[in-house]
Amino acid sequence: MTDQTAPVSxxxxxxRLAEISEAMPxxxxxxxxxxxxxxxxxxxxxxxxxxxxAGVQPSAFMRFCxxxxxxxxxxxxxxxxxxxxxxxxxxxxxxxxxxxxxxxSPSALLAEFVEAGRLSLENLASSIDAGSLEEAVxxxxxxxxxxxxxxxxxxxxxSYLSYAFEKMDIPAVLHDxxxxxxxxxxxxxxxxxxxxxxxxxxxxxxxxAAYARGLGNPVVAITDTMTSPLRRIDALTLxxxxxxxxxxxxxxxxxxxxxxxxxxxxxxRDRANE
Amino acid sequence: MTDQTAPVSxxxxxxRLAEISEAMPxxxxxxxxxxxxxxxxxxxxxxxxxxxxAGVQPSAFMRFCxxxxxxxxxxxxxxxxxxxxxxxxxxxxxxxxxxxxxxxSPSALLAEFVEAGRLSLENLASSIDAGSLEEAVxxxxxxxxxxxxxxxxxxxxxSYLSYAFEKMDIPAVLHDxxxxxxxxxxxxxxxxxxxxxxxxxxxxxxxxAAYARGLGNPVVAITDTMTSPLRRIDALTLxxxxxxxxxxxxxxxxxxxxxxxxxxxxxxRDRANE
DNA sequence: ATGAAAATGGAATAAAAATTCCATTCATCG
DNA sequence: CGATGAATGGAATTTTTATTCCATTTTCAT
Numbered sequence: 001m002t003d004q005t006a007p008v009s010x011x012x013x014x015x016r017l018a019e020i021s022e023a024m025p026x027x028x029x030x031x032x033x034x035x036x037x038x039x040x041x042x043x044x045x046x047x048x049x050x051x052x053x054a055g056v057q058p059s060a061f062m063r064f065c066x067x068x069x070x071x072x073x074x075x076x077x078x079x080x081x082x083x084x085x086x087x088x089x090x091x092x093x094x095x096x097x098x099x100x101x102x103x104x105s106p107s108a109l110l111a112e113f114v115e116a117g118r119l120s121l122e123n124l125a126s127s128i129d130a131g132s133l134e135e136a137v138x139x140x141x142x143x144x145x146x147x148x149x150x151x152x153x154x155x156x157x158x159s160y161l162s163y164a165f166e167k168m169d170i171p172a173v174l175h176d177x178x179x180x181x182x183x184x185x186x187x188x189x190x191x192x193x194x195x196x197x198x199x200x201x202x203x204x205x206x207x208x209a210a211y212a213r214g215l216g217n218p219v220v221a222i223t224d225t226m227t228s229p230l231r232r233i234d235a236l237t238l239x240x241x242x243x244x245x246x247x248x249x250x251x252x253x254x255x256x257x258x259x260x261x262x263x264x265x266x267x268x269r270d271r272a273n274e
Numbered sequence: 275m276t277d278q279t280a281p282v283s284x285x286x287x288x289x290r291l292a293e294i295s296e297a298m299p300x301x302x303x304x305x306x307x308x309x310x311x312x313x314x315x316x317x318x319x320x321x322x323x324x325x326x327x328a329g330v331q332p333s334a335f336m337r338f339c340x341x342x343x344x345x346x347x348x349x350x351x352x353x354x355x356x357x358x359x360x361x362x363x364x365x366x367x368x369x370x371x372x373x374x375x376x377x378x379s380p381s382a383l384l385a386e387f388v389e390a391g392r393l394s395l396e397n398l399a400s401s402i403d404a405g406s407l408e409e410a411v412x413x414x415x416x417x418x419x420x421x422x423x424x425x426x427x428x429x430x431x432x433s434y435l436s437y438a439f440e441k442m443d444i445p446a447v448l449h450d451x452x453x454x455x456x457x458x459x460x461x462x463x464x465x466x467x468x469x470x471x472x473x474x475x476x477x478x479x480x481x482x483a484a485y486a487r488g489l490g491n492p493v494v495a496i497t498d499t500m501t502s503p504l505r506r507i508d509a510l511t512l513x514x515x516x517x518x519x520x521x522x523x524x525x526x527x528x529x530x531x532x533x534x535x536x537x538x539x540x541x542x543r544d545r546a547n548e
Numbered sequence: 549a550t551g552a553a554a555a556t557g558g559a560a561t562a563a564a565a566a567t568t569c570c571a572t573t574c575a576t577c578g
Numbered sequence: 579c580g581a582t583g584a585a586t587g588g589a590a591t592t593t594t595t596a597t598t599c600c601a602t603t604t605t606c607a608t
Contacts, residue, residue, distance in 0.1 A: 018505035036499035044355040081318040106538040130381040156430035252526040260384040
């Protein structure tokens with residue numbers, strides 16, 4: 001049953017997987033999907049565990065292995081166990097290796113950003129004020145409509161929030177500035193706004209937030225410091241500070257805060273509707 | 275036979291090993307020596323293999339495991355397998371548990387997302403293929419024009435890339451789907467595309483990438499697994515897998531990869547222009 | 549609709565691995 | 579030097595895991 005085309009390296013394996021997974025029946029595709037996303041578990045798991053993870057019978061997983069060119073699961077696992085040793089060194093070492101591959105190589109840069117992201121996340125977890133966060137969730141969960149504003153560097157955050165709200169069926173509009181239409185008309189009394197901006201703060205965001213505030217509407221601000229101009233208009237401020245790499249700043253912490261906010265709002269609304 | 279002092283972490287294990295290996299009989303010391311030097315193999319080997327490596331009978335290795343406090347080899351191996359798999363806890367289950375214990379407060383949720391983000395970043399650092407990344411940077415740095423495509427969950431990434439390129443004066447257009455205009459007209463021969471999509475893959479992205487590829491243009495894909503449909507069109511694939519929290523997935527790793535890519539391209543172009 | 553082919557689930561079987569047991573060897577002390 | 583207990587090797591046993599087989603369901607073309 002052994003097929004001479006059995007992959008002998010991770011690269012070959014991935015390639016093979018991509019190549020044939022399109023034309024696979026349902027269950028086998030489930031296997032492919034699960035394996036693609038959990039490649040690192042293969043070396044240390046049993047067929048039973050993996051097939052359960054993929055939501056499939058062991059026999060189906062068996063067929064999957066054979067389709068890839070292995071004689072069975074054992075042979076496939078052997079390949080992963082052999083390449084396992086290289087993956088073992090811990091995270092710190094791996095990061096070192098990435099860095100060492102040349103100070104200004106893409107992978108070294110990636111290592112920098114990964115590290116910056118981790119630091120930012122740690123910082124976020126310890127610095128966020130649980131009370132303010134909860135208050136923001138309460139206010140937003142009760143909103144008839146949520147307006148999301150954020151330009152330039154804040155725009156990815158705004159659009160991500162918009163996507164999350166859409167998925168959870170929460171009424172929200174993203175003010176994206178397309179067509180330079182005046183967005184104020186869409187804002188009604190009682191609506192709530194999420195304003196996102198970082199230094200150098202964009203005037204449009206501040207203006208729109210100030211307008212909403214002027215109507216007496218609550219504004220939740222996601223911003224970088226406590227001295228942000230959004231503070232002045234008495235917005236409920238959630239401060240996030242990102243560690244930067246050179247002149248560049250990633251958004252790991254900000255996005256994590258945003259998605260948490262969105263999911264918490266969704267959860268709260270669900271509870272309220274029961 | 276189970277000993278309550280069985281180590282539950284790598285640190286405890288090493289400590290225990292050092293502590294008792296001095297007062298061991300010959301064969302068992304051989305085991306200790308071998309294990310200390312090949313800790314990484316324990317998770318993926320059998321007793322037979324390990325005992326042979328240590329130059330010892332399987333039964334001797336068995337006694338060694340018991341001396342360390344485990345009930346047998348299986349239990350010891352389990353510890354190592356879990357330590358390795360620890361990075362991939364089942365978040366769905368954990369979130370369930372959190373809920374059950376009434377700890378689904380916004381800050382608990384945030385903590386989950388922060389943790390998920392950290393794990394995703396670690397995984398990114400270890401799983402990214404330095405060669406592919408470098409190749410992507412080379413191709414993109416040489417592009418006369420970069421087209422960025424990504425909808426829904428991928429849109430924040432696309433817009434962030436667009437922002438970064440703008441800041442670095444790199445010619446790039448974001449295909450955002452506004453006005454449902456046909457974006458194909460803007461793509462010229464020789465341009466390079468960055469296509470971003472995650473399961474469930476959005477057809478528009480795939481179609482546009484396929485069109486670009488049809489022109490003979492290179493396509494760099496940022497996607498979630500090796501089974502992504504973008505593989506089919508022979509795109510240069512950068513795979514990122516994010517750890518998710520319940521049904522939700524943050525973008526920490528993906529954005530870190532994106533910003534690294536952008537900055538690396540900028541740096542390379544600068545060097546070329548000097 | 550109907551039959552053929554493909555896919556699937558689950559139990560039965562085979563293989564492999566872990567664990568135990570005991571006869572033998574080795575070291576130690578009177 | 580011989581007795582005693584610890585240490586060891588190897589085979590027997592048990593447990594776990596992989597693999598196969600076949601009855602049943604699903605899919606698809608006619």
